[in-house]
Amino acid sequence: MRLRDGSLSGYGGVVPDITRLILQDHTWFRWQFAALDDLQARNPVDVEAVRALWDPLSARLDLHAIAEEQIFYPRLLEFGEDPEAETLDAISDHNDIRDGLHDAARHPVATQQWWDAVRRARVANDEHMGEEENEGLADFRLRAPPALRESLGAQFAEYLDQHRTTQGVDTSDKDPEGYVREVERGLQPRQDRPTDGGTSLGIGSLKGR
Ligand SMILES: [Fe+2]
């Protein structure tokens, strides 16, 4: 949804393709965690400054994952090189990130338990962003039509424009295999995909990883 001034907030009024928007969020996440280091290094720590940085960062991490799950991964499953494995990995990583975020929310800001939970979320997110950038995003640029990437970019921006906090949003973990099955049930089979009714996900070997 465009704002009154015609811009899509957060993206400078420009709607590039979805892979660029995701990458842009990833860059912002890295900067915010670096800024959090600076706040942690202060003595004494300014708890309100930490909270002011963390609340929007934590919300955006949750919302970014959900936006990807609603808008990006369903289409990656049509165009990726090894989309099922990449998507299973991504949803599992998103769960790890969520676990850290939601654990942090259970502790007072800037306590040791809070910093530990934030650290877990950061490490999980950092690992995931690298994989997502080198696999899913790269695959999508190589295989998905530019018009689709732009159309999904508009949807991604719209979702994040409409959701500034996680209030009313289901941020619970998702079962990776259930997610892939659900998405694939709604997809048209690709011409080069084995015609097995679309239910074979090749995920048996991934179980228990
Ligand atoms: Fe991402």
Ligand SMILES: [Fe+2]
């Ligand atoms: Fe992701």
